Amino acid sequence: MIELYRIWKQYQKPHWALSDITFKAEPGDFWFVTGPSGSGKTTLLKIIYREIRPTSGQIIINGRNILRIPDHKIYQLRRRMGIVFQDFKLLFHKKVFDNVAVVLQVLGVAQKEIRRRVFQALRMVNLHHKMWEYPSQLSYGEQQRVAIARAVVNQPQIILADEPTGNLDPELAFEIMSLFKEINSQGATVIICTHDRELIRHFGEKILFLYKGKILRKEIL
Amino acid sequence: MQAVFFLNSDISPKARQEIEKKLAASATVKKFHYVSPEEAAARFKDKFPELSRVVDSLGFNPFPPSIEVTFSKKSLSSAQVEKLLSTIQSIPGVEEVQYNLEWVDRVQAFGRLITAIGFFLGGILILASFFIISNVIKLNVLSRKDEIDILRLVGASNFFIRVPFVLEGMTLGLIGGLASLLLLFLTIQLLPLYVGTSLGALTELIRFRYLTSSQSLLLVASGIFIGFLGSLSSVSRLLREE
Numbered sequence: 001m002i003e004l005y006r007i008w009k010q011y012q013k014p015h016w017a018l019s020d021i022t023f024k025a026e027p028g029d030f031w032f033v034t035g036p037s038g039s040g041k042t043t044l045l046k047i048i049y050r051e052i053r054p055t056s057g058q059i060i061i062n063g064r065n066i067l068r069i070p071d072h073k074i075y076q077l078r079r080r081m082g083i084v085f086q087d088f089k090l091l092f093h094k095k096v097f098d099n100v101a102v103v104l105q106v107l108g109v110a111q112k113e114i115r116r117r118v119f120q121a122l123r124m125v126n127l128h129h130k131m132w133e134y135p136s137q138l139s140y141g142e143q144q145r146v147a148i149a150r151a152v153v154n155q156p157q158i159i160l161a162d163e164p165t166g167n168l169d170p171e172l173a174f175e176i177m178s179l180f181k182e183i184n185s186q187g188a189t190v191i192i193c194t195h196d197r198e199l200i201r202h203f204g205e206k207i208l209f210l211y212k213g214k215i216l217r218k219e220i221l
Numbered sequence: 222m223q224a225v226f227f228l229n230s231d232i233s234p235k236a237r238q239e240i241e242k243k244l245a246a247s248a249t250v251k252k253f254h255y256v257s258p259e260e261a262a263a264r265f266k267d268k269f270p271e272l273s274r275v276v277d278s279l280g281f282n283p284f285p286p287s288i289e290v291t292f293s294k295k296s297l298s299s300a301q302v303e304k305l306l307s308t309i310q311s312i313p314g315v316e317e318v319q320y321n322l323e324w325v326d327r328v329q330a331f332g333r334l335i336t337a338i339g340f341f342l343g344g345i346l347i348l349a350s351f352f353i354i355s356n357v358i359k360l361n362v363l364s365r366k367d368e369i370d371i372l373r374l375v376g377a378s379n380f381f382i383r384v385p386f387v388l389e390g391m392t393l394g395l396i397g398g399l400a401s402l403l404l405l406f407l408t409i410q411l412l413p414l415y416v417g418t419s420l421g422a423l424t425e426l427i428r429f430r431y432l433t434s435s436q437s438l439l440l441v442a443s444g445i446f447i448g449f450l451g452s453l454s455s456v457s458r459l460l461r462e463e
Contacts, residue, residue: 051374072379079376089371106377150375 001027002048002158002189007057009043009213017043018054018213025191025206027157030184032200033193035210041193042086044210045160048191049083050074061158079107082151082188084161088143090135090150096122097131100150107154121153122146124179140167148176152183159183159190165199177203224306224320226288230258232314237288240309244290249301251293258282285316347447350397354451358390362459369460379460386456387449394448398441406431 002025009018018040025031033041046052047059050066059066066077082103090099097118104114122128125145127138135143144167151159159180165173177199184190194200200207209216226240237255244253256264261284266273276283292302302325310318362369372382409431432440 049374075373075376075378078374081376083374085374089374091368091371093368102372102377103375106372106375106381 001025001060001062002191003060004044004048005058005060007044007047007054007059009040009047009052009054016213018047021057021213021215023208023215023218025189027189028184028187029189029191030181030203030205031189031191032204032207033191033210034195034197034200034207035216036195038212039210040213041210042162043213045083045162045191045193048158049078049081049160075106079154080156081158081160082154082156084144084147084151084159084164086162086166088135088147090143090146092135095132095134096127096138096146099135099146100153103150103154117153118149121149124152125149125176141169141172144168145172145176148179152179155183155186155188157188159188159192161190161192163194164192165194165196170198173199174202224290224292224302224318226290226309226315227317227319228286228288229314229316230285232286236312236314240288240312240315243305243309243312244288247305249292249305251291253288253290256287256289258284258286261285261287347443350394350444351447351451354390354393354448355455357393358386358452359455359459361389362386362456379457382460383453383456387452390448390452391445392448394444394446394451395441396444397448398444401444402432402437402440 002023004021004023007018007021007023008016010016021040021044033044035041043052047054048061050059050069053067061077062080069077091102094102100118100121101114104117109117119128119131122131125148127142127145127149130138130142135146138146144164148161148164151161161180164180165176168176173196180190180192181203204219205221207219207221209219228237228240241253241255244250259282262276262282265284266276302320306318306320309315369382
């Protein structure tokens with residue numbers, strides 16, 4: 001369960017990137033966070049995986065206040081999350097396989113198991129045939145799918161995705177979304193930031209509308 | 222270190238025996254050698270061949286008999302040697318002792334100074350290598366900052382991130398240690414050839430010697446340890462600053 005209580009975030013005075021956000025995602029929820037550029041979607045996600053700290057407010061994940069986790073132990077939180085970053089954050093000097101495998105390597109998973117799971121994850125995003133290429137040899141959309149494979153390879157409890165289909169054609173975007181749905185049906189909490197209305201219309205169950213850092217409305221369909 | 226006792230030409234065999242007995246009994250003496258006037262003359266002619274005719278023309282041998290004493294290295298402390306010297310000097314027939322205690326003191330002080338300078342330079346070099354290694358690692362960490370950020374975001378612990386950098390630092394230390402052993406070996410092999418005989422007695426005094434195997438091992442181990450500390454400190458500092 002992810003609970004945000006009265007989150008405020010200010011990067012620079014006098015503007016508030018987030019104002020008084022209170023929001024709860026139950027286990028197994030599938031949330032879309034939407035809103036125009038600059039509405040605070042990415043900031044909200046960054047606060048959940050604690051890349052940044054809010055100016056005030058509390059965040060409880062699975063009963064634990066994550067703002068109280070010391071910096072050197074924050075990896076324990078992130079190991080339970082799969083994150084798709086807006087800029088992908090791929091390791092460009094490493095092959096596709098290694099980019100996905102790194103998540104399992106940091107956990108100390110056996111090499112044979114790593115090979116099996118990485119292959120499986122890459123097959124899900126239809127990139128298993130490009131396993132031994134470098135990210136720079138892939139198209140933008142393909143790079144995005146590598147980032148998605150990396151986020152799901154560990155079968156995390158929480159998936160956070162920032163515009164995960166932003167560079168994909170509608171067909172592939174639907175496929176990827178179905179993939180997130182499938183992982184969600186296995187019990188993972190999924191939070192996806194997007195401004196793709198078509199996707200929201202098709203897959204939306206719970207939608208959080210942000211505007212200028214404030215919650216405009218919540219919709220539960 | 223040597224001393225020479227010059228004896229009277231007409232010293233009795235008994236007195237000579239007494240001196241030799243005393244020298245043989247002393248723990249500070251490593252070896253001694255009686256130089257007869259004939260041997261002294263022969264040595265002189267050998268060393269200064271152009272003056273050999275002068276000796277011949279004298280018609281008699283001007284060189285007195287003498288005893289050359291070599292003291293053991295450990296007994297260089299002046300007090301012990303001085304005591305032996307005065308005992309022997311009091312034996313009739315001993316004319317003169319050629320031995321400069323002050324010089325010994327100075328040599329010893331010089332030796333201590335060299336040792337101190339050695340330690341000082343060693344300390345500076347250890348510090349320098351520590352900073353060089355930690356800076357090399359720091360540059361490396363900075364150049365791979367993006368990668369480190371990504372690793373942290375996908376759940377890598379600080380330990381996981383640190384290990385490759387620390388291993389790199391230790392490898393640098395190992396290479397440094399081995400390189401210094403090689404340089405030391407070459408110096409010891411080549412320096413005496415380069416300096417040659419010009420240093421004369423000084424080479425005897427300095428006596429270049431190679432490190433023992435345990436000292437070599439210690440040197441390499443220290444290199445690795447400094448590499449370990451240097452890299453660990455720089456990686457940890459940069460990870461903390463994040």
